[in-house]
Amino acid sequence: xxxxxxxTAGLATALLISAGNSQAQDIHFTQxxxxxxxxxxxxxxxxxxxxxxxxxxxxxxxxxxxxxxxYGASFDMPLITDLSTDDYLAGGIQLFNDKAGDANLSNFSAxxxxxxxxxxxxxxxxxxxxxxxxxxxxxxxxxxxxxxADEFVGGSFMPGTSAEYPYLNNKVNYFTLNAGxxxxxxxxxxxxxxxxxxxxxxxQPDESFRKKANSDVGLAMRYNAQVGAILYTGExxxxxxxxxxxxxxxxxxxxxxxxxxxxxxSPEFRSIATAVFLGGWYRTGDAAMITGGxxxxxxxxxxxxxxxxxxxxxxSNGNGGFEISLRYVAPNPxxxxxxxxxxxxxx
Numbered sequence: 001x002x003x004x005x006x007x008t009a010g011l012a013t014a015l016l017i018s019a020g021n022s023q024a025q026d027i028h029f030t031q032x033x034x035x036x037x038x039x040x041x042x043x044x045x046x047x048x049x050x051x052x053x054x055x056x057x058x059x060x061x062x063x064x065x066x067x068x069x070x071y072g073a074s075f076d077m078p079l080i081t082d083l084s085t086d087d088y089l090a091g092g093i094q095l096f097n098d099k100a101g102d103a104n105l106s107n108f109s110a111x112x113x114x115x116x117x118x119x120x121x122x123x124x125x126x127x128x129x130x131x132x133x134x135x136x137x138x139x140x141x142x143x144x145x146x147x148x149a150d151e152f153v154g155g156s157f158m159p160g161t162s163a164e165y166p167y168l169n170n171k172v173n174y175f176t177l178n179a180g181x182x183x184x185x186x187x188x189x190x191x192x193x194x195x196x197x198x199x200x201x202x203x204q205p206d207e208s209f210r211k212k213a214n215s216d217v218g219l220a221m222r223y224n225a226q227v228g229a230i231l232y233t234g235e236x237x238x239x240x241x242x243x244x245x246x247x248x249x250x251x252x253x254x255x256x257x258x259x260x261x262x263x264x265x266s267p268e269f270r271s272i273a274t275a276v277f278l279g280g281w282y283r284t285g286d287a288a289m290i291t292g293g294x295x296x297x298x299x300x301x302x303x304x305x306x307x308x309x310x311x312x313x314x315x316s317n318g319n320g321g322f323e324i325s326l327r328y329v330a331p332n333p334x335x336x337x338x339x340x341x342x343x344x345x346x347x
Contacts, residue, residue, distance in 0.1 A: 027070050027098050027107070028253060029058055030281065030289045030304045032226075032244050034325035036347040037074045037094040037113055039226060039244065040180035040198040041131030044076045044115035045090020047345045048271050049298065049329035051077035060306065060321030068321075072096035076113070086119045094133075103145040111135030111178070126185045127343050133178040139207055140171035167210055174205035176219065182226075184343035192344030193229040200224070220249035228346030236263040240279075242346060257281030259291065272298050272331050286310045287320045300327040 029035050034056045036043035058070040076092025094111040115131030148162035180198030204218035228242035241258040257280050265274030279291040287309055293302035306320030 027072075027096060028246070029056060029070070029072075030255075030283075030287075030306055030321065030323050031056060031291060031302050031325050032255065033228070033242065033347045034300075034302055034323075034327060035072050035074065035094075035096075037076060037092050037111070037133070038072065038096065039224065039347060040182060040196045041092075041113040041133035041178050042115050042129040042180035042182035042196055042198070043347045044092040044113045044129075044131050044133075045078050045088065045117065046115070046129060046182065046184070046194075046347065047076075047329050049332050051075065052327065052329045054325065054327040056323060056325040058321055058323045066100075066102055068098070068100040070096065070098040079114075086124055088117055090115050090117065094135075104140075104142045106140045107137065108139075109135055109137040109176075111176075113178075125187065125343055127183070129182045129184070131180050131182075133180075134175065136173070136175055137205075137207075138171060138173045139209075141209060143168055143170050169209050172207050172209055174207055174219075175203070176200070176205055177202045186343040190232040191230070192346070193227070194344045194346045196224075196226040196347070198222075198224045198226075222246060222248040226347060228344070230344055230346060235267045237261070240277075240346065253286075254284045255281055255289075257289070271329065277302075289320075293325075298329050298331055300329075301325070302327075 027038070029038070032039050034054060036046065036054075053073075053075045055073045056071065058068075060068050072095060074092060074094045076090060078088040078090045081088040092113045092115075094109075094113065096109055098107040099105070111133050112135055113131055113133035115129050117127050117129040120126040120128065143165065144159075147157075147159075148164050150164075151158050151162050178198065178200040179202060180196060182194060182196035184192065184194045186192035200222040201219045202221060204221060207219050224244065224246040226242070226244050228240070230238055230240050232238045238261045239258055240261055241256075243256045244253070245255075246253040259277050259279035261275055261277040263270065263273045263275045267273055273295070274297075275295040277291075277293055277295070281289040281291065283289065283306075287306040289304055289306050291302060291304040293300065295301075302323075302325040304323040304325075306322075308320040
């Protein structure tokens with residue numbers, strides 16, 4: 001019991017030091033294409049439907065500690081369309097919440113985004129999108145569940161006696177600003193690709209739980225780059241590789257892999273065709289992931305699992321995170337008429 005208390009105290013102290021003196025990091029998902037507005041605000045409205053709604057849930061580190069739980073929901077759609085050029089302005093809303101650890105460290109964010117998409121080329125097979133996103137975040141923690149070194153006196157634990165308590169808040173609120181740009185091109189009906197660049201936390205908001213915050217606690221800017229493609233090798237089968245790179249403060253993340261997609265229904269209208277998919281991915285230095293799911297009449301259900309390959313794999317027995325996502329894209333009549341297709345709705 002004493003060892004458990006000391007271990008918990010060490011973790012709590014590390015958490016508190018991180019919250020008070022370092023730069024925190026944003027959430028991430030294995031199925032990053034299921035949360036496009038979190039990845040890059042330029043992906044707002046980047047789909048072939050009238051509107052898109054999506055939800056995602058992640059549960060990780062259950063085998064190590066109280067599980068880290070993250071869930072998000074989004075909605076986006078074109079708002080203003082220039083029928084003479086097919087350009088459009090789109091808007092979207094992204095909500096997510098993250099809860100972690102014994103002290104219930106929670107992060108709730110509500111973000112609104114707008115993006116303008118300009119189509120180029122005689123065949124309208126190229127587009128460039130620019131997006132901006134802003135919103136409100138609240139982080140909270142249950143201070144009563146933290147342990148501090150000065151609460152251990154003469155070998156006895158005396159909870160609630162730490163000198164740290166008067167200097168801590170149990171929640172902090174702030175606003176954040178994100179921006180991004182994306183380029184999409186479909187050289188043929190069988191191949192299309194998307195390249196995106198984004199920058200998050202442009203205002204580097206303060207997020208310290210200390211009542212007297214210092215200058216070192218701003219949320220670091222997160223830079224990211226995305227590349228994704230869809231290649232049809234036949235009427236039914238397609239290969240869909242993607243790479244996501246993110247950098248924030250001293251942390252980096254690189255995910256690469258591919259999804260293999262097969263249409264089992266009629267391939268005439270790909271956007272609503274019944275299909276199955278399976279994918280393999282790797283997050284460098286962290287995990288190997290598998291994804292899979294089904295698409296049906298505009299719905300897409302995805303599942304994924306992470307197998308931990310980092311130094312924590314001994315404690316976790318290789319167990320990482322589980323995700324489930326659900327997306328719906330309302331069919332667009334223009335898609336059926338084959339008048340206009342977004343060059344590559346990879347994200």
